[in-house]
Amino acid sequence: MKPPIDINYVCALARLELSAEERTILAPQMVKIIEWVGQLSNLRLNDPGSEVFCPLPLPLPFREDETRGSLSVEEALANSPEKNCGFIKVPRVIEEK
């Protein structure tokens, strides 16, 4: 049976790369797990409920739309892997031709 999962496509979506060894282990495991969770298709529901579900048994509270204090620039950048002049530095986004 064709596995229901294209592991290369899913890895690309998730921005992950698997080594050959990881692929050997993970790919068949993924197929098995997806088959296992697929048991939900056997469940016939009279009331499908809503597409969105919140486990809080109360209405979500709203707050006033007002500004509040936040981290300083120094605090916000303290864990940045690379920074320059108060900004986070990343590789060039628009590549040169």
Next chain:
Amino acid sequence: MNLTSLGLAELRSLIHKKEVKAEEVIQAHLKRIDDREKDISAFLTVCGEQALARAREIDRKKDPGKLAGLPIAIKDNIVTGQIRTTCASKILGNYVPPYSATAVTKLEAEGAIVIGKTNLDEFGMGSSTEKSAFFLTKNPWDTSRVPGGSSGGSAAAVASGEAVAGLGSDTGGSVRQPAAFCGVVGLKPTYGRVSRYGLVAYASSLDQIGPLARSVEDCALLTQVIAGGDPLDSTSASEPVPDYARALDRDLTSARAAFLGDKAMEGIDPEVKQAYVRGLHALSDLGIELVERDFPAWKYALACYYIIAPSEASSNLARYDGVRYGARDPGQGSLKEMYLNTRTAGFGEEVKRRILLGTFALSSGYYDAYYAKATQTRQFICRELAQAFREVDFIITPTTPEPAFKIGAKEDPITMYLSDVFTVTANLAGIPALSLPIGLSQTGLPLGLQVMGNHFREADIFQLAFLLEKKVQFENNKIN
């Protein structure tokens, strides 16, 4: 006096009466950590100097708070300002948060002291604390076995006397299962009862911070402090927090509890079954009316959970891209290559597995069959539970299908996922559930009983568990 064997309530009383200094309490626990860590490995970070400095500060205060001087172990996915918080992941190996979680801020406001940050399965994804990127934690009752997970570090630290109590997080059983394996009490509160602000997100609709302690009373005292609404978490509930400690002494003779029949117990370890039956007899002796009940929807709970949790994880963990914080691949490639290489090197195998599973379940062409179906199933489970709670006050189950298993015994992921069979339902429905130790197996391993209640009925759960605790007297069992 052995300060590390005393409970939170006892230590609190001694410190309040000035019979013991907070500094002495911290010193005793740091010594205990020194003695036990080579065998247990519960802590990723021990905050020795900071904790002692804080203890001295508390000893000088006139009104130092309800939890003054008490050493608390914090799971390392709960952020602590200026204390490294790793989630047991290489990708956050050097992360020092600029702020603390609301639960930690509340504990510290009452004088509690963070004694250290405890080990976990990476980002909370696991049931054994073997999936930490750094090292595994061992069960204090038998160091050849796992402490459970993912809050295995906090559970092991509390069980071995390295901390008087701890905080964990529970997404599918991650407080209750290690509590059961380590012979301590653990609560997953109602979704929204405790702020999630500063809890590093794994699956946001399931995650809750919960306490671990050596008695029901201690667990209730800790919950009292950390519970309540929080403007920093829009999913926290502003419902008033009852006085949980006072609730322990109320009468409970007219309560009804549902228990599981033989069919639901198929495949469960015989000693767990026996302990469960003993627990039910104890409840009956306490005057609780017991009602056998089937929960047909529960057989879908694990599959439902293992779609919803990874789906939410795949979205939540997208933030680890090497840009703003955490590790970054040092290569000189493009932005996309940096994302890819950072994530590939930074995440462990189980995290990758769950991200991939969630990405698949949310992907075009599969969303309806997997994620949407799981969301519908979740509501089906909730409706069944809501119906049950119209008829009973509690649902009683074992916490785990077996006692603590051997390190390395569960290499197959599905076999590991089955460890959560009794616990995931409470997370899916957002209801509170507590695990308390009910006895020991013949080989001396703790066995847990789970008490589930309706939303915001933590006080009732504590009350029932408190009565049961007095009846079974687990505290007479000591770790060798």
